[in-house]
Amino acid sequence: MATRGPRIQAPWHLPWLFFLCSVTCVLCVSPSKVPRLGVRGPYGARNHDGEVNLQSLASSHQKFRTFYYNQTLDHFNYRPESYKTFQHRYVLSFKHWRGPNTMAPIFVYLGEESSLNDDLGYIGILSDNAARFGALQVYIEHRFYGESIPFVSREEALKDANLRGYFSSAQTLADYAEVILHIKKKYSADSSPAIVFGGSYGGMLAAWFRLKYPHVALGALASSAPVLYFDNITPSNGYYTVVTKDFKESSESCYETIKQSWFEIDKVAAKADGLSILQKKFNTCKPLEAAAELKNFLDSLFSVAAQYDRPPRYPVDLVCKGIDSAPEGSDVLDRIFSGVAAYFGKKPCYNLDAFFSAETLDGWSWQTCSELVIPIGRGSNDTMFPADPFDLKEYIEECKRTFGVPPRPHWITTYYGGHHFKEVLRRFGSNIIFSNGLRDPYSSGGVLENISDGILAVYTTKGAHCMDLLPATVGDPEWVVLQRNIEIEIINGWILKYYQDLLEILYR
Numbered sequence: 279m280a281t282r283g284p285r286i287q288a289p290w291h292l293p294w295l296f297f298l299c300s301v302t303c304v305l306c307v308s309p310s311k312v313p314r315l316g317v318r319g320p321y322g323a324r325n326h327d328g329e330v331n332l333q334s335l336a337s338s339h340q341k342f343r344t345f346y347y348n349q350t351l352d353h354f355n356y357r358p359e360s361y362k363t364f365q366h367r368y369v370l371s372f373k374h375w376r377g378p379n380t381m382a383p384i385f386v387y388l389g390e391e392s393s394l395n396d397d398l399g400y401i402g403i404l405s406d407n408a409a410r411f412g413a414l415q416v417y418i419e420h421r422f423y424g425e426s427i428p429f430v431s432r433e434e435a436l437k438d439a440n441l442r443g444y445f446s447s448a449q450t451l452a453d454y455a456e457v458i459l460h461i462k463k464k465y466s467a468d469s470s471p472a473i474v475f476g477g478s479y480g481g482m483l484a485a486w487f488r489l490k491y492p493h494v495a496l497g498a499l500a501s502s503a504p505v506l507y508f509d510n511i512t513p514s515n516g517y518y519t520v521v522t523k524d525f526k527e528s529s530e531s532c533y534e535t536i537k538q539s540w541f542e543i544d545k546v547a548a549k550a551d552g553l554s555i556l557q558k559k560f561n562t563c564k565p566l567e568a569a570a571e572l573k574n575f576l577d578s579l580f581s582v583a584a585q586y587d588r589p590p591r592y593p594v595d596l597v598c599k600g601i602d603s604a605p606e607g608s609d610v611l612d613r614i615f616s617g618v619a620a621y622f623g624k625k626p627c628y629n630l631d632a633f634f635s636a637e638t639l640d641g642w643s644w645q646t647c648s649e650l651v652i653p654i655g656r657g658s659n660d661t662m663f664p665a666d667p668f669d670l671k672e673y674i675e676e677c678k679r680t681f682g683v684p685p686r687p688h689w690i691t692t693y694y695g696g697h698h699f700k701e702v703l704r705r706f707g708s709n710i711i712f713s714n715g716l717r718d719p720y721s722s723g724g725v726l727e728n729i730s731d732g733i734l735a736v737y738t739t740k741g742a743h744c745m746d747l748l749p750a751t752v753g754d755p756e757w758v759v760l761q762r763n764i765e766i767e768i769i770n771g772w773i774l775k776y777y778q779d780l781l782e783i784l785y786r
Contacts, residue, residue, distance in 0.1 A: 347457050383412075387418070388480050391420065432640070458472055486694045536662050540573060561615070580663075588748075708730070
């Protein structure tokens with residue numbers, strides 16, 4: 279097994295500044311299989327419902343309070359239905375806020391493709407640093423997730439072609455702007471600077487928010503944000519190349535076993551009773567209808583393990599240890615199953631849909647079928663996975679079959695930018711941190727070098743997806759502690775400069 283000593287890349291011109299970066303993903307090619315972005319991995323300490331209980335959080339030391347804002351349905355049109363409003367959930371913690379009279383900052387977490395219940399217990403960077411800054415903590419849910427679904431149930435909303443047309447990143451950013459300005463007005467905090475935080479897709483939103491609403495947010499921390507994985511800016515196989523690298527670094531024999539397994543699955547499946555043999559060998563909870571079900575499950579397992587390869591569990595090593603320690607005489611597929619059992623633990627049977635909630639996957643399917651076209655694919659022999667190139671024509675057809683509309687593959691780069699990213703942002707962007715961990719497959723589409731003195735890349739070679747956003751623990755590796763400290767010192771610099779500029783204006 280590869281060792282994991284703390285090691286961080288060298289800085290640019292500040293002696294304490296290092297570069298970091300990251301991203302997230304799960305499957306491939308078709309919209310329904312675009313690797314899911316998200317801060318929280320598919321495992322973790324959760325209650326029996328699989329969510330964080332907001333009532334328990336309200337009574338916790340952070341004293342979270344839930345509010346609802348009458349949110350505008352359509353921010354960009356003036357039709358009668360555009361003015362309809364829905365209940366938009368956000369959560370506040372006043373515990374450490376020094377109040378508006380001191381112009382204490384507002385830390386805002388921008389929700390992603392999941393219920394706010396999913397994220398609150400997994401986001402630590404706001405609460406861990408609120409006391410130092412005297413900051414008000416704000417957590418805003420993404421429209422069409424959790425309790426922030428306009429008018430009807432989630433299932434009904436996604437079936438309604440007209441209603442789901444309001445389910446977009448641009449509408450979401452406008453939501454966030456309205457809520458932040460509402461909070462500032464409600465608590466007389468107009469002069470309190472707001473810093474937005476986001477991870478994965480939420481990290482993209484944070485960066486885009488700073489670019490679109492610089493008058494609302496002073497700065498943004500965009501963790502594991504693959505803002506360059508659109509419109510063929512990043513090589514299509516970038517995601518799976520990193521997954522492959524992670525496994526190969528952990529164990530060469532594990533990597534070779536996985537690489538051989540796809541052929542072995544197809545060979546067994548071709549037999550008369552092949553699917554039954556595979557079901558028994560992998561102890562699946564349901565009969566297999568096609569070999570592709572098992573292959574997609576394994577694709578997800580290896581991708582998720584790499585994306586969320588966080589301590590202390592280190593799932594890549596966990597899977598490889600299971601594969602490499604299979605009993606003597608085990609064939610290739612027996613060894614692969616040993617890796618599955620190592621990851622999930624011993625179970626009566628194994629569910630092939632065991633990774634993310636239906637709410638997240640259903641919403642993500644629409645988002646990737648409308649505007650978030652991330653062209654992830656694989657060629658022949660460039661990864662440990664079978665060839666599966668990205669086919670835009672096939673992708674469009676599947677979206678049309680599913681939702682009745684084609685995706686807009688060039689819209690993200692048209693609306694937010696992406697091509698000539700460095701040259702463009704150097705001229706007008708500022709106060710954005712792009713943080714990444716290079717073991718995260720989505721880091722292949724992230725910003726990994728400084729663009730200017732105000733747009734900085736912070737990455738660690740050992741980091742995984744959004745690890746810098748998680749609550750700090752005494753067992754954290756030195757490199758993630760250093761990464762978080764660097765990010766917070768940069769943010770502190772933004773806030774001090776803001777106060778300095780404000781004083782100069784007031785006493786000019």
